[in-house]
Amino acid sequence: MSYNPEIHHRRSIRLRGWDYASAGAYFLTICVKNRECLFGNIVNGEMRLNPYGCMVVDVWNNLPNHFPTVALDAFVVMPNHVHGIIVLNKNNMDGSIVGADFKSAPTDTAQKCVQIKYHTLGDIIRGFKTFSARRINELRATPGMPLWQRNYHEHIIRDGSELFHIQRYIENNPKQWTLDSENPFTPSSSPNPTPSPR
Numbered sequence: 001m002s003y004n005p006e007i008h009h010r011r012s013i014r015l016r017g018w019d020y021a022s023a024g025a026y027f028l029t030i031c032v033k034n035r036e037c038l039f040g041n042i043v044n045g046e047m048r049l050n051p052y053g054c055m056v057v058d059v060w061n062n063l064p065n066h067f068p069t070v071a072l073d074a075f076v077v078m079p080n081h082v083h084g085i086i087v088l089n090k091n092n093m094d095g096s097i098v099g100a101d102f103k104s105a106p107t108d109t110a111q112k113c114v115q116i117k118y119h120t121l122g123d124i125i126r127g128f129k130t131f132s133a134r135r136i137n138e139l140r141a142t143p144g145m146p147l148w149q150r151n152y153h154e155h156i157i158r159d160g161s162e163l164f165h166i167q168r169y170i171e172n173n174p175k176q177w178t179l180d181s182e183n184p185f186t187p188s189s190s191p192n193p194t195p196s197p198r
Contacts, residue, residue: 024156028082030152033149037079038080038147053077059135067127073087079183
């Protein structure tokens with residue numbers, strides 16, 4: 001099928017005019033392609049991670065090592081999606097230069113004169129998706145197979161009260177799995193829901 005802009009056009013779900021490299025806290029939901037339950041199971045309201053789920057946790061926890069402006073807050077891996085809070089803070093810069101390809105920073109003295117790049121939220125999520133997919137596909141011998149849906153849901157956290165409510169939502173998410181719109185076994189589940197932290 002050839003490219004048809006009427007069919008293949010993707011509308012952005014990002015907030016128009018917002019600088020996604022600016023300091024702030026973001027609530028994220030990233031879903032597995034086709035909502036396939038790949039990361040483990042919910043047992044008695046607790047998430048039991050399998051090796052793929054453990055890899056996702058490891059990649060998430062290492063994001064600040066690759067993106068110096070990132071600080072992590074609440075996070076949970078669900079059977080077919082993740083919820084997390086990323087805080088971008090330009091004051092976190094330590095002078096290291098590391099890109100989304102997750103390679104080590106050069107140590108050559110000439111590199112110290114290079115201007116440090118501020119990564120956008122999209123850059124960070126792209127790195128997370130790429131590196132986690134690569135590791136999981138290596139383990140299951142499916143090189144290049146898409147793991148994640150093409151986009152992700154994001155919500156700009158406006159204040160401390162909202163942060164608190166979203167942290168509780170993430171913490172309690174496994175207990176709510178039977179009601180979760182991302183649960184393919186829930187009768188009311190829809191293919192592209194917008195998560196609500198309240």
